[in-house]
Amino acid sequence: MEKKATREAYGKALVDIGKNELVVALDADLSGSTKSADFKKVYPNRFFNMGIAESNMVDVAAGMALSGLKPYASSFAVFVTGRAFEPIRQSICYPNLHVVLCGSHSGISVGEDGGSHQAIVDISLMRSLPNMKVIVPADYKETYAAVKASLDMEGPVYIRTSRAKSPVFTNSDNFELGKAQILKEGQDATIIACGMMSYLALEAAELLKKDNINLEVINSASVKPLDEDTVYNSAKKTGRVFTVEEHSIIDGLGSAVCEFLSEHHPVFVHKIGMEDVFGESGTKDDLFCKFGFTKEAVAQRIKDKLNG
Amino acid sequence: MDDFKNLEEISKKIRRNILIMLNKSGSGHSGGSLSIVDILVSLYFGGIMNYNAKNPNWEDRDRLVLSKGHACPALYATLAEAGYFDKELLWTLRKLGSPLQGHPDSKKLPGIEASTGSLGNGIAQAVGIALAAKVLKKKYKVFCIVGDGEMQEGLVYEALMAAGHYKLSNLIIIVDNNGLQIDGQVSDVMNVYPLKEKFEAFNFRVHEISGHVYNNIIDTLTTAKRNVISPTAVIARTVKGMGVSFMANRVEYHGVAPTDEELKKALEELK
Ligand SMILES: Cc1ncc(C[n+]2csc(CCOP(=O)(O)OP(=O)(O)O)c2C)c(N)n1
Numbered sequence: 018m019e020k021k022a023t024r025e026a027y028g029k030a031l032v033d034i035g036k037n038e039l040v041v042a043l044d045a046d047l048s049g050s051t052k053s054a055d056f057k058k059v060y061p062n063r064f065f066n067m068g069i070a071e072s073n074m075v076d077v078a079a080g081m082a083l084s085g086l087k088p089y090a091s092s093f094a095v096f097v098t099g100r101a102f103e104p105i106r107q108s109i110c111y112p113n114l115h116v117v118l119c120g121s122h123s124g125i126s127v128g129e130d131g132g133s134h135q136a137i138v139d140i141s142l143m144r145s146l147p148n149m150k151v152i153v154p155a156d157y158k159e160t161y162a163a164v165k166a167s168l169d170m171e172g173p174v175y176i177r178t179s180r181a182k183s184p185v186f187t188n189s190d191n192f193e194l195g196k197a198q199i200l201k202e203g204q205d206a207t208i209i210a211c212g213m214m215s216y217l218a219l220e221a222a223e224l225l226k227k228d229n230i231n232l233e234v235i236n237s238a239s240v241k242p243l244d245e246d247t248v249y250n251s252a253k254k255t256g257r258v259f260t261v262e263e264h265s266i267i268d269g270l271g272s273a274v275c276e277f278l279s280e281h282h283p284v285f286v287h288k289i290g291m292e293d294v295f296g297e298s299g300t301k302d303d304l305f306c307k308f309g310f311t312k313e314a315v316a317q318r319i320k321d322k323l324n325g
Numbered sequence: 326m327d328d329f330k331n332l333e334e335i336s337k338k339i340r341r342n343i344l345i346m347l348n349k350s351g352s353g354h355s356g357g358s359l360s361i362v363d364i365l366v367s368l369y370f371g372g373i374m375n376y377n378a379k380n381p382n383w384e385d386r387d388r389l390v391l392s393k394g395h396a397c398p399a400l401y402a403t404l405a406e407a408g409y410f411d412k413e414l415l416w417t418l419r420k421l422g423s424p425l426q427g428h429p430d431s432k433k434l435p436g437i438e439a440s441t442g443s444l445g446n447g448i449a450q451a452v453g454i455a456l457a458a459k460v461l462k463k464k465y466k467v468f469c470i471v472g473d474g475e476m477q478e479g480l481v482y483e484a485l486m487a488a489g490h491y492k493l494s495n496l497i498i499i500v501d502n503n504g505l506q507i508d509g510q511v512s513d514v515m516n517v518y519p520l521k522e523k524f525e526a527f528n529f530r531v532h533e534i535s536g537h538v539y540n541n542i543i544d545t546l547t548t549a550k551r552n553v554i555s556p557t558a559v560i561a562r563t564v565k566g567m568g569v570s571f572m573a574n575r576v577e578y579h580g581v582a583p584t585d586e587e588l589k590k591a592l593e594e595l596k
Pocket residue numbers: 045046047069096100356357358360393395396442443444445471472473474475476501503505506507565579
């Protein structure tokens with residue numbers, strides 16, 4: 018299967034929506050990594066490198082949105098959501114401005130740069146802000162569609178991309194906010210995932226077939242708003258839910274699912290993610306092994322919980 | 326005139342170790358590590374810093390905060406040379422379980438005074454460490470190395486303001502002024518110059534020197550240590566990738582490790 022990094026799709030889509038002359042892109046000295054440099058090549062006059070100054074970049078983007086432009090601001094996910102959190106809260110979310118933020122290098126698949134650079138609470142930070150929409154696309158194709166669709170969304174949007182290459186497996190030509198996709202139907206339990214964990218969830222489900230466990234697998238790239246209907250129907254059908262995300266189990270996709278289900282259809286939910294610990298240096302594969310993000314580890318956890 | 330031959334030998338060894346570490350790890354920051362080697366060698370081997378490698382938490386030691394944390398291979402190689410830990414550890418850089426993380430982790434390695442990596446935070450932590458010396462009536466000095474690109478972070482200026490306000494004469498900030506960041510030249514990406522006047526505006530004593538000439542570095546830092554009235558800034562003109570001809574002043578070598586072939590060539594130059 019073809020593998021591509023989701024950040025590549027950000028660059029490509031940005032160039033395509035750049036046909037709209039109101040689109041501007043901002044970056045903070047990481048344009049080659051986030052791929053906003055692709056936009057710079059084609060539209061140098063509408064690209065603004067703001068230097069290593071993420072807080073200012075986000076407030077400047079807000080000012081541009083106030084003036085009718087459509088700003089796309091990117092950096093590593095840790096810095097754009099963490100360093101610039103206050104500008105995002107005050108200047109973008111509070112006035113509900115249409116600014117699209119892209120955080121690349123999310124999760125522990127960043128690898129060797131280590132824990133200081135691995136965003137594992139960015140979904141949490143962005144999800145907690147009123148008006149903010151949070152999109153964690155599963156692959157290159159879905160990222161491309163989401164970035165294109167973001168041009169016509171309203172208010173603030175956070176799109177989370179990854180450094181590492183991952184399988185391109187969705188057929189998402191159009192992205193719809195608040196819509197999840199059922200990747201595989203099943204009746205024994207549901208796995209809800211986002212980002213590159215959606216493919217991993219499919220693989221884990223495949224493994225569990227051998228144990229006569231038939232899982233339903235849902236890709237929920239739209240973490241906020243959550244596709245409540247799809248989550249509700251699946252939980253009702255299977256009665257047991259697992260979530261998988263390359264993020265802390267505190268306040269990420271799993272928590273969004275729990276918040277919804279606890280009120281509307283209380284069932285067993287088990288969250289798989291970073292268990293309130295920071296990441297560290299290592300190759301992506303070593304880290305995925307250590308922190309339990311392999312198809313075998315996920316399958317085993319699910320099996321243990323279902324049998325236990 | 327002192328003889329700095331010994332320091333030059335040490336710096337060559339450290340440069341070689343940096344390149345070997347990076348090559349073995351397959352990733353990491355070559356350019357910005359090589360540009361601070363002579364500054365680190367002056368601090369640790371030129372009689373500037375008081376430290377005891379066998380007692381890294383000695384409370385009266387001078388502190389070094391590497392605010393441009395991505396250049397940690399240079400610091401790791403220097404600390405190993407100074408005897409803080411076994412040199413064999415160097416070859417574990419960035420590997421799973423290594424105390425030599427991709428960015429400095431003060432929990433994991435002796436000699437690392439502050440966890441850095443997110444630019445701008447180290448310099449502000451250095452202000453805290455310097456302020457703590459005043460509270461605790463300690464005589465230690467705090468050295469902090471910042472990048473010129475890093476000087477774009479607004480947080481840096483909040484730190485400078487506090488340092489000037491509290492007259493932190495025990496704080497010595499060294500700017501690794503190599504003129505480059507990731508996306509290009511500092512003056513093209515987001516001009517931060519002039520730097521001297523910025524520091525002066527925050528009531529710093531400022532020295533402009535070459536960051537690769539030992540007597541220059543050591544004399545200046547010695548003077549800075551004697552300053553009892555204000556914080557000091559040393560703006561050190563450096564070459565990113567210093568010591569390796571094909572890396573020198575090349576922005577492409579910011580965040581990549583040398584290949585096997587490049588390593589061979591580089592080690593040849595650093596004999
Ligand atoms: C807050 C923050 N934003 C972005 C980065 C990513 N980054 C790492 S190094 C670097 C460039 C640093 O340039 P400079 O300070 O001049 O360092 P040097 O040239 O010495 O490598 C950037 C943008 C970071 N580490 N921290």
